[in-house]
Amino acid sequence: MDLQTTIYLFVGLSFALYIGIAVWARAGSTSEFYAAGGNVHPVMNGMATAADWMSAASFISMAGLIANMGYGGGLFLMGWTGGYVLLAMLLAPYLRKFGKFTVPQFIGDRFYSKSASTVAVVCLLTASLTYIIGQMTGVGVAFSRFLGVSSEVGIYVGMAIVFAYAVFGGMKGITYTQVAQYIVLIVAYTVPAVFISLQLTGNAIPQLGLGSGFSGTDMTLLAKLDLVVTDLGFGQYTTTTAGSTLNMFMYTLSLMIGTAGLPHVIMRFFTVPSVKDARSSAGWALVFIAILYTTAPAVAAMAKLNLHATVNTAVKAGGDLYAPEASIKNEDRPDWMKRWEKTGLLKFEDKNGDGRIQYYNDASKNAAATAKAAAAGWKGNELTVNPDIIVLANPEIALLPNWVIALVAAGGLAAALSTAAGLLMAISSAVSHDLVKNIFIPGISEKGELMAGKISMAVAIVVAGYLGLNPPGFAAGTVALAFGIAASSLFPAIMMGIFSKKMNKEGAIAGMLAGLFITLFYVFAHKGIFFIKGTDFLPMIGGANSFFGITPEAFGAVGAMVNFVVAFLVDKVTKEPPAHIQAMVEAVRIPRGSSAVTGGH
């Protein structure tokens, strides 16, 4: 069977599975629609959370980013996993005890204020909508690359699939589909990694392979990689940091707090039967996430070494990387390179006209490397590689059979679809439950609310699809914004609502607004007001990264601190919350008396 047919077969089978689950798991009540009936087993919920969490970016782009960044890429690994420790201990069990459907509902009730709830809804919608744009473009890209259809067709098909199981199944349909999607994506990610690890190190477990010897040499894989990349003028793989140490610290912290504050992740913990299950479910989620997140750095380092070894024979054989015959001849390059050249993700340009491919860092600060390149007659780097290739072309680089490539296609689509569905759920519940029911039509019947939920889900899919088809110019900056908002507004507000009995509505609202404002201010200063080109105002804040060299992506943690400080100052000068609210906080803190999640008041 040829490659294209195999891919269609694998993707088709996986879609049939999702639709089958959707038919089986239709939602008949608001409790099933918002919280999957509140009886999902913690291990199942962990898997669904993992699929919800790991997006197209985690699946396709992360390993490539780490390959480029080296040690500094660890900020994604630590940041996107460390947040689960915060979530498990600081938020999940208490929100489960509180027993309501949505994050804004907790904030509204705890701070006895519809304004607080509305601020939370706005934060939630902005964070989720910006996040979903990336997912929809991811769906389009994955379809177009693997199925040979245009990106637009890909987005339409993706919308139809998500529509089928999200609108009819609600949280119940989404949860069980996500379990299936998790299995598809994790198999797709680990199978090529195991093969590549075996080839390079003889160790079948990538996590151990990364710390093993490089087959055919007496060096470890990482030492060899360090040697090769520094000799070619790149930064040393195991030590190159992301900006300054302070920036790496803040970036990691921002991702952790942001992860814990993202509503589509938090709401997954409303679906388990008890407080006890909420605690362990976060652990299971992290186990399932960690399988991918500990494999990713191995994929990154191995694919990077493999790539260098492919274009420079001296990497494997030893000897001078700058020797003329070490660089492979253009016409000898493997077939997979030719295939990816067609997509434009891999480019070769023979700058010095010697018919061979030289891949090195031509902007190196390493004088020795620059001198060697000049002496060898190299006239600039001749190979440009899009980081996304690292995962997508991995099976081809390792010369794996067609079914593995097809599996990766199905896995990438599973990752994008599952995250998109989770975000749509967060958006539709905020609209139907927090806006329609709690603010506009308080007397709405359960049936009416269920219908409102389905309608807002359908509208959200159309809006997300439209934004995916016409990505606003700011698509690249949006994930930073989603995390920044979650970290600077939602996380501190929820945490103070649980851990401070005396925090009042004035403090919480002022804190949320201050955290949000300062974060948006810093991000917009770098990327333009609402990401409109030409409206950035860097000179006003004293140049790029002017706040102690912190990049806008790493600013969420600063926003969170501002939120905490402002909230406590305002809280001190305003009157304390009423007695029944303080009693409610006391009740939220102990597990006894937890009940099924409901939307009632």
Place this chain on the structure above:
Amino acid sequence: MKEDLSSHAYWKATLGLLTKIMIIWFLVSFGAGILFVDLFNKIQLGGYPLGFWFAHQGSIYIFIVLIFYYAKKMNDLDRQFDVHED
């Protein structure tokens, strides 16, 4: 002396547990993985420099252990203070 089983004591015990776990959470990621990474890199763990291992592998494994340890300890606390569910 009788053991204090008030909700105040339960909350105090909870916060004590959280503090302990957060310290380890901080030390393995921000400590070993970022602030003192150069120091830890002087030690080798198999083929890994130790600081790099913490940043790319170790902290994630320890996070998992921390959450399950937390879940177990909290269940024990719930029973000890008689606030467990069902």
